[in-house]
Amino acid sequence: EVQLVESGGGLVQPGGSLRLSCAASGFIFSRYWMSWIRQAPGKGLEWVANIKRDGGEEYYVDSVRGRFTISRDNAKNSVYLQMSSLRAEDTAIYYCSSYHDTYHFPYWGRGTLVTVSS
Amino acid sequence: QSALTQPASVSGSPGQSITISCAGTSSDVGGHNYVSWYQQHPGKAPKLMIYDVTNRPSGVSNHFSGSKSGNTASLTISGLQAEDEADYYCASYTSSGTYVFGTGTKVTVL
Numbered sequence: 176e177v178q179l180v181e182s183g184g185g186l187v188q189p190g191g192s193l194r195l196s197c198a199a200s201g202f203i204f205s206r207y208w209m210s211w212i213r214q215a216p217g218k219g220l221e222w223v224a225n226i227k228r229d230g231g232e233e234y235y236v237d238s239v240r241g242r243f244t245i246s247r248d249n250a251k252n253s254v255y256l257q258m259s260s261l262r263a264e265d266t267a268i269y270y271c272s273s274y275h276d277t278y279h280f281p282y283w284g285r286g287t288l289v290t291v292s293s
Numbered sequence: 294q295s296a297l298t299q300p301a302s303v304s305g306s307p308g309q310s311i312t313i314s315c316a317g318t319s320s321d322v323g324g325h326n327y328v329s330w331y332q333q334h335p336g337k338a339p340k341l342m343i344y345d346v347t348n349r350p351s352g353v354s355n356h357f358s359g360s361k362s363g364n365t366a367s368l369t370i371s372g373l374q375a376e377d378e379a380d381y382y383c384a385s386y387t388s389s390g391t392y393v394f395g396t397g398t399k400v401t402v403l
């Protein structure tokens with residue numbers, strides 16, 4: 176069974192940094208693309224970033240490019256999202272998702288809440 | 294990277310059919326057959342309902358169906374049931390290698 180467990184969320188001040196982690200199990204992690212998708216309180220879903228199986232390609236939504244960095248460690252079956260220069264509008268539940276040679280998101284974690292506030 | 298446009302809300306009585314539209318551009322919905330749909334109940338993670346415009350994952354009821362015409366995709370729920378009441382989001386791969394979600398539609402079963 177595919178399992179994705181996010182961690183690392185919390186309260187951070189504007190301008191601060193935070194690193195999210197997503198631990199994966201139940202599938203061959205190195206064969207899957209990984210994505211981060213977020214949802215602000217009471218709002219819709221927003222795709223944030225993704226990373227190729229071997230970490231060789233990364234893509235970002237314009238609003239986070241240059242501030243967020245996605246990375247992965249295939250030996251630890253984990254994907255990360257390093258977030259810096261955080262803004263109030265980055266407040267959201269952050270979900271990680273995995274997909275294999277497809278263009279949709281069949282597997283989701285339960286999410287971790289990031290709150291950016293002073 | 295503007296969000297795809299969905300109606301804010303759609304409602305129907307049990308047994309009726311409803312259709313949710315998802316309007317994009319030639320760079321996303323119209324440029325690829327990589328439109329997917331997600332159902333989200335309050336406090337839960339989204340669930341994949343349709344992928345590649347028309348395909349249903351194993352375990353998803355066949356009263357959900359998808360289609361596309363030009364830059365607009367659609368999700369139809371036939372024989373609406375109480376448990377179908379939820380938020381629904383479309384998503385599309387884009388020509389830039391990124392993804393974009395729709396604005397979301399709240400489905401209410403009257």
